[in-house]
Amino acid sequence: MTAPEPGATLAGMDGLYALKPWYAARLGGVRSVLVRRRVSPDAVTAAGVLAGGAAGAALALTGAGPGAAWILSEPGPAAGLLVAFLLAVRLACANLDGAIARETGRGTRWGAVLNELGDRAAELAALAGCLALAPAWLVAAAALAATLPSWAALAGAAAGGPRPQGGPVGKTERCLLLALVAFTGWAVPLLAVIAAGSLLTAAVRLERTRRAL
Numbered sequence: 001m002t003a004p005e006p007g008a009t010l011a012g013m014d015g016l017y018a019l020k021p022w023y024a025a026r027l028g029g030v031r032s033v034l035v036r037r038r039v040s041p042d043a044v045t046a047a048g049v050l051a052g053g054a055a056g057a058a059l060a061l062t063g064a065g066p067g068a069a070w071i072l073s074e075p076g077p078a079a080g081l082l083v084a085f086l087l088a089v090r091l092a093c094a095n096l097d098g099a100i101a102r103e104t105g106r107g108t109r110w111g112a113v114l115n116e117l118g119d120r121a122a123e124l125a126a127l128a129g130c131l132a133l134a135p136a137w138l139v140a141a142a143a144l145a146a147t148l149p150s151w152a153a154l155a156g157a158a159a160g161g162p163r164p165q166g167g168p169v170g171k172t173e174r175c176l177l178l179a180l181v182a183f184t185g186w187a188v189p190l191l192a193v194i195a196a197g198s199l200l201t202a203a204v205r206l207e208r209t210r211r212a213l
Contacts, residue, residue: 015173015201017166024095031099041101041111045118048093052122055086055178059129062182080183087175090122094171116154120147123171126178127194133187138195145195146174148202156209164208169197 034044061072062079072079097115101107127143149167157163169177177194181187 015166015168015170016176017170017172019172020095020165024099027092027095027099030092031096031103034096034100035103038104039100041097041104041106042114044093044097044100045111045114048090048097049118049122049125051086051090051093053125055083055090055126056129058083058086059126059178059182060132062185063132075182075185077183080179083182084176084179087126087179090126091172091175094119094122116150119171120150123147123174126175130178130181130187130191133181133185134191135188138188138191142191142195142198145198145202148198149205152202152205152209156205156212159209159213161209161212164205164212167201167204169194169201173197 058072058079062075072082097111097118098107101111123146124143127139127146130139130142149170153163153165174194174197177190177197181190184190
């Protein structure tokens with residue numbers, strides 16, 4: 001049996017990104033409604049940023065402690081479900097803005113820039129909510145690491161290769177981990193997983209770019 005080429009195992013790693021076609025199909029009805037109502041792709045991008053910010057605010061409230069006046073003043077099922085819902089909206093918007101732009105022919109190069117910036121802003125806003133639950137240096141490290149997979153993918157596209165996607169801890173997995181923070185309150189270990197997993201995902205995408213080029 002032929003030994004795998006060095007880097008093949010790394011390049012072959014993938015995550016929930018493989019479910020994107022299935023997920024996009026589930027959003028078909030919402031996409032049709034937005035297209036009929038002529039909702040701008042940029043407005044959908046902005047909605048995703050707001051959903052990410054709301055998820056961050058909900059995470060921050062869970063660090064207020066049981067004596068606070070907030071309903072969601074500590075981690076648990078209610079907080080976890082709320083954060084999971086808001087991050088699901090954020091992921092839906094990240095899928096819908098590009099799909100609407102392609103379907104309606106309203107895509108622009110500036111819209112593509114806004115799409116990328118909106119994606120990063122939504123994720124950073126959600127992660128910022130963990131400042132109430134974990135040391136600032138760890139939140140900053142996780143936030144920096146979380147941007148690296150996208151920058152690696154953009155660098156590959158800028159070099160003339162296909163834009164690599166997927167990886168073991170991509171955008172969807174990071175959203176799931178943040179929802180688990182709200183469920184459990186285990187911010188420190190889960191942020192460490194986000195940081196380490198994001199670094200591995202960036203490495204996976206760089207390896208895919210190397211092989212493609």
